[in-house]
Amino acid sequence: MTDAVFRETAAEPRNRSVPLAHLSLELGHLYMEDFEAGPERLRRHFAEVRPWAEAARAAATARSGGKRARISTCFLIDDYFTRFSTPAEVVPMLLAEAERAGLSVDYLARESGCAVTGKVPVAEAVAGRIVESPPPGSHGLRPPAAQTGWLANGERSPVARAPQAMKRAVPWQPPHETAARRHSVFLDVELWSDDTEGHRTWSCPFLAAVWQLARLGLLRNDGEPVLVPQPHTTTGFPDQWDELPTLLKLNDRADPFAAYRTCSVLPTRFLPVEHAVRVILDQTEVAPGALEQVAERSGRERTPVPDSVADRVSYVFYPGH
Template sequence: MTEDAFRETAAEPRTQSVALGHLSLELGHLYMEDFEAGPQRLRAHFAEVGPWVEAARAAATARAGGKRPRISTCFLIDDYFTRFATPAEVVPMLLAEAEAAGLTVDYLARESGCAVTGKVQVAEAVAGRIVESPPPGSYGARPPAAQTGWLANGERSPVARAPQAMKRATAWQPPKETAGRQHSVFLDVELWSQDAEGHRLWSCPFLAAVWQLARLGLLRQEGEDVLVPHPHTAAGFPDDWDELPTLLRLTEDAGPFAAYRTWSVLPNRFLPVEHAVRVILDQIEVDPGALGQAAARAKGERMPLPDSVADRVSYVFYAGP
């Protein structure tokens, strides 16, 4: 027996497999002010969402070759930046307005879970997988995103410096998008801020990128699935947000939470946030085991799946009130 013939099972890298649907359809991601505006605001939102849900289902059916696609719906509540009311007050109102619009919310998620779930520092783990794409000709003068908390999709304008003896002052130069076509759309994204004690407050775009990775079935921590759906078995909802599971399955026969592709219907104020999400997703080294599992299954189902994670994400933005 050669040395190569024996390897401990515990030493084998393992990536937990998760169920994958064809489409994860997000019915909304609203903030405190939307809920404070009352049922009429939710009613107006779901009225805008309804027609696009049908369009998303039709697109998923076409990609599935006419077969019935596996589609689940989800809704994300922001309980990270502001705690408001209680789940016992907010969730029944949300579900009632969705039902009145003919929509079903299969999964309910809390945005704070994209930062920390249980003992897992989810956002910090994803931040550790950022691999910046250096623009051509750059010399590393800018500190990395891991230090600054800023991530760009190209080359920033150089910092102007005062002239030294026998040298000219640095001339201004415009920023440049790495993958720009003819002209640049440069974006510099803040991933987090820090308080006086050094605690990080994760930005909305970064948490939204974590949310997309979870919906695509690509979020792992040491090979294990992170956002695991918990079935809702209680008669009602708790009075404290921390007592509500990070990801709650509300529909007993719901399809898989994660899917090959995602589709989100959002007010157009989210457009700059989701632009930033694409910049972040393009520079995250996603767990290779999770990527391989999704690619193999999509191939087995003859489902077209883009190599780029960001290209697996689709949106509809509507003009909000």
């Protein structure tokens, strides 16, 4: 006989579902220096992106059995680490250069929205869902990520200690990747840093991990979706970044923002960051209700989705300038 388990309904908020495309295709994630370099830098970027974007579209169509694949495009602007220029100046230039290359940006996002959206502390909530994978043979000597702000994909080298009386010094040992194949590729990721006043600055890899979760439709706050697209209803763009919605829908006919899978076309300088993103995603407990909704819908559509959230994310890296 099994004991019945009773829970208050209020303790388990209902997860509201979100529309899902087959693929969320990121056409860029650039920083202040890229925009300061002017239209020519953006022109070269989109020229590099276009053939790979077309290849990603073809691959998504093949996965859907030749049927029309729902594909939305997005672009992320860094307004978190540095505020520069204005949306009124930057966004029209960005959209014009994308159009010149034959590309269309359906959704525009601000990176600061991956830290806080409205009154929702998005990054803090995701950090609270990190569940570290203890390396085999570890003995709890390493402080938890919630305390240190560092997350590794394995066992760090032990801290050297002076030998005690009658005891030998512990010899140096190399770090070890938990899921290593023959040889380790060990990575230790800084999730955030705190200044002297206790203000937390989230790292680029951590915000990029939040961004991937948003694009996969897996972010919830009390059961409600986070980073919900807002329609672009004006003819221009504001003079202040805070006046621009954190996620703006630019194309009325666009397929849904969130998708079963993501693909990002990025310069090679982002490769270390995105390696760190996978380490973070592999150790983040996603809201079970959101995962179940995606699994149920993908099964109904006969669209296989990897069990691992990190494996739903793909990239194309092109040589940077």
